[in-house]
Amino acid sequence: MTIQSAISAAGLLGFTVSICFATATAQTAKPPVQVKVTNGRTVPVVSLEIATPGEQPRLIAKLTKPLAPGKSIALKLNKPAGCSYSVLAKFGDEVESDNEGVDLCRERSIRLTD
Incomplete structure (x- = not known):
């Protein structure tokens, strides 16, 4: 050799x-039991959904009321499985943010920004 x-x-x-x-x-x-969501924009988050990826996504967390600018909330995850999730946020100014493949095992918080 x-x-x-x-x-x-x-x-x-x-x-x-x-x-x-x-x-x-x-x-x-393992995914966390809850995830912290922070609104870093100047308009409220009207809705936010976290779901499993794939053709038949399963909703694991949902914002129940609007989240004001600069505020944070902890969302409990309902039976999370795996690490990769899709996050869909809608804002008061009609802007939508759709992120696929968010690794909640690594990132246990979501910050929504411009």
């Missing part, structure tokens, strides 16, 4: 270990 192939084999082993560690970490991550 040459030095070059030994270095390549060691690099490949390190890469494989990194992938296995990342996969194990992703499998043990």
